[in-house]
Amino acid sequence: xxQTFSTRxxxxxxxxxxxxxxxxxxxxxxxxxxxxxxxxxxxxxxxxMLQRTLEDPHPPFYYLLLKLWIALFGDSLLVPRxxxxxxxxxxxxxVFLCVREGFxxxxxxxxxxxSIFASLLAATFVALSPAHIEWSQQVRxxxxxxxxxxxxxxxxxxxxxxxxxxxxWNWTFYTGIAIALAYTHYFGLFTVIAQxxxxxxxxxxxxxxxxxxxxxxxxxxxxxxxACVYFAWSPWLIPFFDHRQLVAEKFPTRPFSWSVMGTVxxxxxxxxxxxxxxxxxxxxxxxxxxxxxILLLISGRPLEWFLGVVASLPFIVAGITSLFMRTIFVHRxxxxxxxxxxxxLAVLVGRIPFVSxxxxxxxxxxxxxxxxxxxHYQVREFNAALPGMRGAVAYLDxxxxxxxxxxxxxxxxxxxIVAYTQHHDRIYATGSPLQYPFYQGxxxxxxxxxxxxxxxxxxxxxxxxxxxxxxxFNHTWSVRMPPGWKEVxxxxxxxxxxxxxxxxxxxxxxxxxPRVSE
Numbered sequence: 001x002x003q004t005f006s007t008r009x010x011x012x013x014x015x016x017x018x019x020x021x022x023x024x025x026x027x028x029x030x031x032x033x034x035x036x037x038x039x040x041x042x043x044x045x046x047x048x049m050l051q052r053t054l055e056d057p058h059p060p061f062y063y064l065l066l067k068l069w070i071a072l073f074g075d076s077l078l079v080p081r082x083x084x085x086x087x088x089x090x091x092x093x094x095v096f097l098c099v100r101e102g103f104x105x106x107x108x109x110x111x112x113x114x115s116i117f118a119s120l121l122a123a124t125f126v127a128l129s130p131a132h133i134e135w136s137q138q139v140r141x142x143x144x145x146x147x148x149x150x151x152x153x154x155x156x157x158x159x160x161x162x163x164x165x166x167x168x169w170n171w172t173f174y175t176g177i178a179i180a181l182a183y184t185h186y187f188g189l190f191t192v193i194a195q196x197x198x199x200x201x202x203x204x205x206x207x208x209x210x211x212x213x214x215x216x217x218x219x220x221x222x223x224x225x226x227a228c229v230y231f232a233w234s235p236w237l238i239p240f241f242d243h244r245q246l247v248a249e250k251f252p253t254r255p256f257s258w259s260v261m262g263t264v265x266x267x268x269x270x271x272x273x274x275x276x277x278x279x280x281x282x283x284x285x286x287x288x289x290x291x292x293x294i295l296l297l298i299s300g301r302p303l304e305w306f307l308g309v310v311a312s313l314p315f316i317v318a319g320i321t322s323l324f325m326r327t328i329f330v331h332r333x334x335x336x337x338x339x340x341x342x343x344x345l346a347v348l349v350g351r352i353p354f355v356s357x358x359x360x361x362x363x364x365x366x367x368x369x370x371x372x373x374x375x376h377y378q379v380r381e382f383n384a385a386l387p388g389m390r391g392a393v394a395y396l397d398x399x400x401x402x403x404x405x406x407x408x409x410x411x412x413x414x415x416x417i418v419a420y421t422q423h424h425d426r427i428y429a430t431g432s433p434l435q436y437p438f439y440q441g442x443x444x445x446x447x448x449x450x451x452x453x454x455x456x457x458x459x460x461x462x463x464x465x466x467x468x469x470x471x472x473f474n475h476t477w478s479v480r481m482p483p484g485w486k487e488v489x490x491x492x493x494x495x496x497x498x499x500x501x502x503x504x505x506x507x508x509x510x511x512x513x514p515r516v517s518e
Contacts, residue, residue, distance in 0.1 A: 019129030028384030035139035036415035042067040055443035057243035061183035062141035086137025087143040094150025102303030117352025125342040130376035148181040261459035311340035388495035393420040411441035472498035
């Protein structure tokens, strides 16, 4: 699609801004459990890794991509997060292309200035969104999900617009990306379903309105694509139901309520950075989304209808499921749908007929979002200044001897320690494999990485280090040392979500130094 130099220059500035925001303190903030879990998962051979994903309620595509990425570019602390940064930038590009293509769908009279403005504004919203910046800085699958959602949407709209006559390369690329999205996160399925629902609805409307000669062929292309996605994903149906049962039986969630919904809606749109999170604030967010949906649907234009479906369906399904089954209304799960709400807002502003009003509202919204982005920037600066996990592990590496074991209070912290330490020998999680529920990282733990109290007493070492956590998930987690050991030193390291405590113990009969007070 032809673009003016000024459009390319603006898009380049948006991409550069989005990239710099995502690179800010990229390694300054310590890995937390979910990230280090992913890093430990990809250490296993491919077949064993796929087997272990059956114990983790996520599809395997992100793990496979991360393993390939690390194999190509190395396993430094920077490299894994760079994959998410790349996906975040690709999401910005995909959003721009999606809106540009959507304006062309349907043959409506469209001013190029209007479509360019809406496309650039949508890309700006995603580039500045703290939620998208945050997840583009973490070793998780959510940034990949947004990129796949944006690009699959662009390719679907392109396929519907440019080749109504039947199957073409746009359908091929769309189908491949839709399969990857479904294998990236289960909420990606909602986006894919919404896309097919729109495609069928759009072609039905075209058939009734214009009766094009090739409408039957177009329906066939949609059905072939949907069938390909289904048959490609169907081998994962059994693991999906196993994951569903695993979560239902063993993963605790809060009962769904207005308070939960309001809190999640506030966090989904980053309002916790600038105001207090409350059900009342969440209610106003819900009202704004409902109003936006009405405005999208009454326009009658295909792009607005598409955005209305892909933005609202995941929220609706998550709400209904949470109300009648179990709570899955979680802000990070809704990141893909949140992206389409941002795009919807940009498109609605772009439809304003008065240029000065349109540009004025666009500047105001960018300024408001920029204010929230600055708050997020400052929070990350503060978190990066904390010693946290990096400082605690550096202290351990400097002070303990390789023969001295480190016993960690929980596998969730164990995975982060092994991600940072330079000395991997003799680091254990306390207890046994049967002691912990699956959501505390058991899927990536080997049996020999646990150490029971009996085994600890039999260790030949006269000195043992423990790694505990205070105010972590609102609890205090500590290693229960068996009799015969005395604490001789203690150091605290503040993290953004906890305080880590590194203790040193010696056998009581060998105690030669007084205990060092905290």
